[in-house]
Amino acid sequence: MEKNDRELIRRLYKKLYLIRKTEEEIARVYPTDKIKSPIHLSIGQESVSVGVCDNLKKDDVVFGTYRGHAMYLAKGGDLNKLIAELYGKETGCCKGRGGSMHIIDKEAGVMGTSAIVGTTIPIAVGYAQALKLQGSNSIVVVFFGDGAMDEGVVHESMNYAGVKKLPILFVLEDNQYAIFNHTYYRQFFESVRMADNHVWAAEQISHDIFEVYHKAKALIEYVRKSCTPAFLQVDTFRLKEHVGPEDYDYPDIKDRDEFKRILKNDQVKFIRRKVKNPKEIESIIDKKIKKAFKFAEKSEEPDWRDLERFSYE
Amino acid sequence: MSRILSYGEAINEAIYQSMEDDNKIIVMGQGVNDPNTVLGTTKGLEQKFPGRCIDTPIAEDGMTGVAIGTALAGFKVIHTHIRMDFVLLCMNQIINMAAKMEYMYGGEVNVPIVIKSMIGKSWGQGPQHSQGLYSLFINIPGLRVVAPTTPYDAKGAMIAAIAHKGPVLFIEHRHLHYQKGFVPEKRYGIVPELRKLKEGSDVTLIGVSQMVVECFRAAKILEENGIKAEVIDPIYLSPLDYNNIYKSVKKTKKVIVVDCDWFASSVGADIISSLHESGLDFRSFKMGFAHTTCPTAPSLEKEFYPTAEKIAKEAFFMFEENLDKFKNVDIIREEIEYKGPF
Numbered sequence: 001m002e003k004n005d006r007e008l009i010r011r012l013y014k015k016l017y018l019i020r021k022t023e024e025e026i027a028r029v030y031p032t033d034k035i036k037s038p039i040h041l042s043i044g045q046e047s048v049s050v051g052v053c054d055n056l057k058k059d060d061v062v063f064g065t066y067r068g069h070a071m072y073l074a075k076g077g078d079l080n081k082l083i084a085e086l087y088g089k090e091t092g093c094c095k096g097r098g099g100s101m102h103i104i105d106k107e108a109g110v111m112g113t114s115a116i117v118g119t120t121i122p123i124a125v126g127y128a129q130a131l132k133l134q135g136s137n138s139i140v141v142v143f144f145g146d147g148a149m150d151e152g153v154v155h156e157s158m159n160y161a162g163v164k165k166l167p168i169l170f171v172l173e174d175n176q177y178a179i180f181n182h183t184y185y186r187q188f189f190e191s192v193r194m195a196d197n198h199v200w201a202a203e204q205i206s207h208d209i210f211e212v213y214h215k216a217k218a219l220i221e222y223v224r225k226s227c228t229p230a231f232l233q234v235d236t237f238r239l240k241e242h243v244g245p246e247d248y249d250y251p252d253i254k255d256r257d258e259f260k261r262i263l264k265n266d267q268v269k270f271i272r273r274k275v276k277n278p279k280e281i282e283s284i285i286d287k288k289i290k291k292a293f294k295f296a297e298k299s300e301e302p303d304w305r306d307l308e309r310f311s312y313e
Numbered sequence: 314m315s316r317i318l319s320y321g322e323a324i325n326e327a328i329y330q331s332m333e334d335d336n337k338i339i340v341m342g343q344g345v346n347d348p349n350t351v352l353g354t355t356k357g358l359e360q361k362f363p364g365r366c367i368d369t370p371i372a373e374d375g376m377t378g379v380a381i382g383t384a385l386a387g388f389k390v391i392h393t394h395i396r397m398d399f400v401l402l403c404m405n406q407i408i409n410m411a412a413k414m415e416y417m418y419g420g421e422v423n424v425p426i427v428i429k430s431m432i433g434k435s436w437g438q439g440p441q442h443s444q445g446l447y448s449l450f451i452n453i454p455g456l457r458v459v460a461p462t463t464p465y466d467a468k469g470a471m472i473a474a475i476a477h478k479g480p481v482l483f484i485e486h487r488h489l490h491y492q493k494g495f496v497p498e499k500r501y502g503i504v505p506e507l508r509k510l511k512e513g514s515d516v517t518l519i520g521v522s523q524m525v526v527e528c529f530r531a532a533k534i535l536e537e538n539g540i541k542a543e544v545i546d547p548i549y550l551s552p553l554d555y556n557n558i559y560k561s562v563k564k565t566k567k568v569i570v571v572d573c574d575w576f577a578s579s580v581g582a583d584i585i586s587s588l589h590e591s592g593l594d595f596r597s598f599k600m601g602f603a604h605t606t607c608p609t610a611p612s613l614e615k616e617f618y619p620t621a622e623k624i625a626k627e628a629f630f631m632f633e634e635n636l637d638k639f640k641n642v643d644i645i646r647e648e649i650e651y652k653g654p655f
Contacts, residue, residue, distance in 0.1 A: 095419030104418045111385065112418060116409050122375040123410065126382020133339070133364070133388070153405075156375030163370070310416040312479065313457045313552045 027245035036088035037099030042070035044239035047267035049074035051212025063124040066101035068113035077105035089299035118151035128168035147178035158198035161229035195231035207236035321353035321490035323464035327471035342393035373402035394430035411480040412455035429483040439609035445574025458551040460484040460522040464494035469503030486523035505549040513543035516567040524571040530621030576601030
């Protein structure tokens with residue numbers, strides 16, 4: 001392998017491992033009730049956020065969903081503040097007011113996640129409009145799931161971006177399930193073909209980390225250069241339940257061999273095999289994660305007298 | 314010092330002057346650049362500030378999100394709707410995002426958007442083109458709601474709304490756009506304080522939006538009946554100037570609130586329940602649209618709305634239960650019967 005590849009692989013693995021280990025630790029701690037909000041874990045889908053965000057500059061911004069920890073960390077969001085937010089502490093990224101589903105890190109360019117399906121998508125388009133009005137070279141990437149593709153507002157947003165030529169990349173993390181409901185029963189359209197009618201370029205790939213990395217690189221460059229919107233559908237898979245720390249074994253997948261193949265396609269494990277001396281990376285990250293959880297535990301809760309802070313008419 | 318502008322022109326001037334001072338202000342909405350220019354309120358904006366007055370597709374939910382996103386990136390956005398009825402399509406973005414983002418993100422962001430729309434009646438608009446709906450928004454924390462009545466207040470309220478850090482619902486009434494009044498040329502804002510249009514000692518009449526005009530006319534009728542009414546325009550519906558309303562009702566001990574909306578869970582309900590909580594001993598009555606869908610046929614439509622005569626009769630009833638003694642007075646109406654364009 002060339003030196004470039006090796007550097008890329010290490011960099012990607014660092015981020016993938018950080019996210020995977022953080023999410024697993026969150027799942028481990030969750031039954032102790034120290035985490036004060038519902039959690040929607042990205043385990044199984046990390047390669048989408050990592051592959052896309054690795055191609056973004058600091059001034060580019062991302063918007064996401066309630067399943068947003070992977071995106072938050074992949075874009076460079078502060079780990080300590082994330083865990084503190086989950087613990088409901090004043091040192092959290094939203095000072096404990098948001099919880100797991102509403103996180104933000106402006107400095108890293110993570111402009112917000114939301115609990116309601118589809119709500120951040122038009123906002124992301126608006127942000128792209130602002131970037132264009134300012135003559136900026138930055139772009140917006142908005143992540144959403146197959147559930148959001150059901151919502152009308154997503155089509156309104158993509159259409160607007162297409163007709164006004166806005167610098168935004170729409171990334172669909174298609175894990176086929178909206179809670180327990182499969183896309184087969186919800187969608188008459190094919191997402192990538194629908195998107196192709198709204199925006200200027202639309203592609204569909206698997207969540208293989210290298211495929212994501214290279215395709216995202218091409219589309220991001222396209223969006224930045226042409227100042228027109230593009231769409232990337234990544235077919236991925238969620239390994240935990242929709243909400244909560246438990247594993248989910250998808251009883252509706254009748255072919256159990258198929259399910260085993262899906263589990264084998266775990267991108268974090270796949271990349272690990274390609275890294276020289278992964279334990280070196282892992283021990284550093286393990287320490288970081290441990291520190292973050294300690295930080296969250298030791299932090300203060302918001303003062304009850306501050307209930308009305310940030311609230312005004 | 315008698316510079317006269319219409320209500321619509323006053324709003325237009327407020328937006329124009331604000332956009333002149335701050336090039337980070339943009340306007341979005343359906344029909345902003347068409348010949349009607351939203352009853353004159355967006356006139357001349359695209360010509361003077363090209364690229365900053367953006368006509369949008371008919372996708373209210375998405376467009377509200379777009380307005381919020383643009384505001385998030387450092388702009389101030391005025392999102393205009395031709396009717397309040399259409400704002401119902403924006404509820405998710407207004408209530409779940411705009412009203413909450415500053416709070417739920419721990420103060421990291423703020424959403425300076427003005428959502429302006431037109432309410433109220435005119436000839437045969439019917440069920441879906443005549444609603445008030447502002448009562449829904451006064452309930453939500455994080456949303457400011459303002460409904461000016463005079464051209465002076467319209468300009469001041471719009472400048473203040475644009476300058477406000479958070480989201481503002483700016484409510485215009487279709488019958489007010491051609492009403493003229495004194496409007497200074499300078500830039501000025503008005504704060505959340507009510508305006509007392511007429512001093513009186515016998516009964517307090519509080520109106521919302523165009524109903525302030527009806528209350529003012531009712532006061533004239535009541536004068537002929539020997540009753541001195543105090544007429545109040547709260548202007549801001551959220552935050553509401555409870556203090557000064559309390560002072561007035563403490564004096565008169567009688568209050569009628571006339572909403573330009575259905576009166577259940579309305580500004581009237583809010584005011585009257587707050588006055589009760591303050592321990593005042595007083596008599597009250599809520600008025601507003603009849604509690605039905607608005608009909609189109611004129612014989613039904615005229616029953617639907619409060620009028621100056623109806624308000625005056627209710628006030629009179631608080632003093633004299635025998636309505637045969639009520640003297641109705643013909644008030645000259647300079648109202649323009651609005652028949653379009655829509």
